[in-house]
Amino acid sequence: MREEVVGHSRILEFLERIVKSERMPHALLFSGKRGIGKFKVATLLAMMYLCKTRDACGSCKSCKSIGKGVHEDFKVVFVPDKKKNISIEDIRELKEWTYVGASSGGKVAIIDDAHLMSIEAANAFLKTLEEPPIGTVFVLVTPSPYKLPQTIVSRCLNVRFQPLTKEDIERICEIKGVSGLKRKLCLMSGSMTFLDYEDKTISKAFEIVDRFERGDYNLLAMLDDLKDEALMELVLFMIRYRLNKRLKEERDKKLMDVHKELTYLEKMFYWSNVSYSSLFEYLFLKVVL
Ligand SMILES: [Zn+2]
Incomplete structure (x- = not known):
């Protein structure tokens, strides 16, 4: 998994340090342009945190289950349709999930496109952050952090992602076999947003x-x-x-x-x-x- 992330080496080093320091914050906010790998890094962070060796080894049961998306202590909240909101029901469900005992000693939930939380959802989430469930880590991922209430932002460890460099994008294109107009577009946008x-x-x-x-x-x-x-x-x-x-x-x-x-x-x-x-x-x- 580690090798699947291109770029962001300083952020990865920083995250490795905090996971191993045993002083993991309750909530992190990953912000930065769309299509540069924030979600992938958030998943890698979950892997590190829940991995037996805190290493995202990729071979233990926990790492494998996250890779397959079936780990019971790992959850992703997202809306498939970007014109809809993350609803208060989504947040209630998330909260209930945090109450169920973790099998691996911790839990990680990613809220993707966190700025899509409705006002009610954001308020409910804020309450959760005010009394965070022990051992649970929330990772909010968004290209638009300014659309989130300041009260939420200030309770998160803010991790700002820089755009991918030209070399990073060329490497990803190389790995994924992207060429022609699509490659040109990736380079123009400084991201992999249009990859699919x-x-x-x-x-x-x-x-x-x-x-x-x-x-x-x-x-x-x-x-x-x-x-x-x-x-x-x-x-x-x-x-x-x-x-x-x-x-x-x-x-x-x-x-x-x-x-x-x-x-x-x-x-x-x-x-x-x-x-x-x-x-x-x-x-x-x-x-x-
Ligand atoms: Zn592992």
């Missing part, structure tokens, strides 16, 4: 963004494709990437307007259920006119 995207989605996104920038009206006939959320996410990322690059060179008024509209569209896309193809059309017209 299909090639046809990626080439379509490039086509849309090129048409968008050329102000090609044929793009309007493609708006229906943007109902595909993965495609829309990629298109937004690429437009944002190219726009930021241009804004570094010139702070022209039109670019600033596009920046404003794009920020609004991103917010709508991630945080509401409005039809974003019409917002995209509006953004496009802003570029053309």
Whole structure:
């Protein structure tokens, strides 16, 4: 497992130290860009903490069960649909799980995309943190720590992940056999966020963004494709990437307007259920006119 993590060597050394020091905090907050391996490191931390030798040896019963996702003292809370919240029921269930005696002397729960906790869920979780169950370690993972209540953040040991270096990304691409446009995209985003995207989605996104920038009206006939959320996410990322690059060179008024509209569209896309193809059309017209 240790060798599966690329980069973040200082964080790994730090975590190894605290696990072995027997002064493990009740809660840690892993923050940093999406797609750089925070969740993988959180799983490795669980392995170290629950491993017989505190080493994440990979061969003891505990390490193997975590690898298979069947360890009873290891739990992951997450929402498959990023537009939904982690509910208060999810947190209640987590809390109940902490009450059941641990078979390996400790428990680790990862809350992935922790910023998706509803207000009620966050309040319930805060109460758990105020009286933490002994031996349980919570690892909150999020790209957006500022969306979490400060009261929760201040009760966690904050571990900030740096973006992957170009060399790290190239190594991951090498290991996973990623090439072509996908490799280019990983390097552009400084993360592996788009690793699971299909090639046809990626080439379509490039086509849309090129048409968008050329102000090609044929793009309007493609708006229906943007109902595909993965495609829309990629298109937004690429437009944002190219726009930021241009804004570094010139702070022209039109670019600033596009920046404003794009920020609004991103917010709508991630945080509401409005039809974003019409917002995209509006953004496009802003570029053309
Ligand atoms: Zn082990």
